[in-house]
Structure formats: structure tokens, C-alpha cells
Amino acid sequence: RRPERTTLDLSIVIPLYEARTPVFTEKPLALREDEIERIAAQLTGGGGFLMLGFNRRFAPGVAALRGLLARRRGPLQMAYRVQAGMLPEGHWVRGPQGGGRLIGEGVHMIDLFRALAGAPLECAWVVPGGSAAGAGAADPAEDNFQVGLRYADGSTATLLYTSRGSAHHPKERLEVHWDGRSVEL
DSSP, X not given: OOOSSOSSOHXXXXXXXXXXXXXXXXXXXXXXXXXXHHHHHHHTTOOSOEEEOOOGGGSHHHHHHHHHHTTOOSOOEXXXXXXXXXXXXXXXXXXXXXXXXXXXXXXXXXXXXXXXXXXXXXXXXXXXXXXXXXTGGGSOGGGSEEEEEEETTSOEEXXXXXXXXXXXXXXXXXXXXXXXXXXXO
């Protein structure tokens, strides 16, 4: 299902950008590929500064991890698990403004992987998890998926996003492995 409208109001953002006014906007920048192409066309002419509200890369634990990675020699292997819990039917994340759980929240983890790898993305794939028998709208495939990413430096990343786990289990966990070292956050 494709959302009907973008979460970013280009009639506000583009003039500010062209006036060289710094713009900070919440993620996602857009919900559809054609919107991203329109934004990219507007922003390639130069102008101000545009930043999206991705927060994981700025967390104190991640800052410490980035310090450890500063002298790495080889590629990273990263795994991020999000046990997000079920959403009630009609939740805004599933509406036209939310973009679903991958675009609405999973993009935070994808941005973090890119920040940690520090290399361009080469390929990506998404595998939906399917609905649990009898769960209906409370457990859509869009809430349960895995994302695989490979970067130009050989680093790889996997995001496991699920709504099916225990509410008593911690929501998020990141593992990073490189050069004989391992870190868990």
C-alpha cells in the first residue's frame, strides 16, 4: 500500500533551503520514490543545509562505539534487533503520514548502519515476515521484516524488526563485530 502524501511540506522546505536557511526536518524525508526524486532535483542546485531527524547515530553509546571504530582495518558485521510490539489497529504509523514501520522507524537503524560503516551502500534487500495465523490486522507483514545491507568496504548489516516478541524483552539491541572485536549496545 502506497501512502497518498508526503510527510515533508516542500512548499516550506525548498524556499528555506534556497534562501540558505538551515532546515531540520523529521524523518522520513519522503514516503515515495517520486517524492525523493523531486526533492533531489530541487536540492542539487545548491543552497542551504538540510538535515533529517535521525537520532541513533548521536546516542552516547554510539559515539563511544564510533571512537572504537576510528582505527578499524577491516569491514564490519552489524546486527540490529528491534522488538517493537504490536500496534493497535488504525495507528498513525500505518496511515498516509507514517509510512509503515520500515519507513517510520526502521530508517533510524539503516541510517545508523550507514554512519557506522562510513561507506556507500552497494545493495539492499527486504524480506517481509508474513502474518501470524489468525492474527489479522494486528500482525501485518509490514510490522515484521528483515533488511540486509552490503557496503562498498565489505561491511554488512542485518536489521530484524518484529512485533511478535515478548513485551518483557528489551526493545533494541545492536551488535557490531570487526578486527577481532565485538560490541553490544
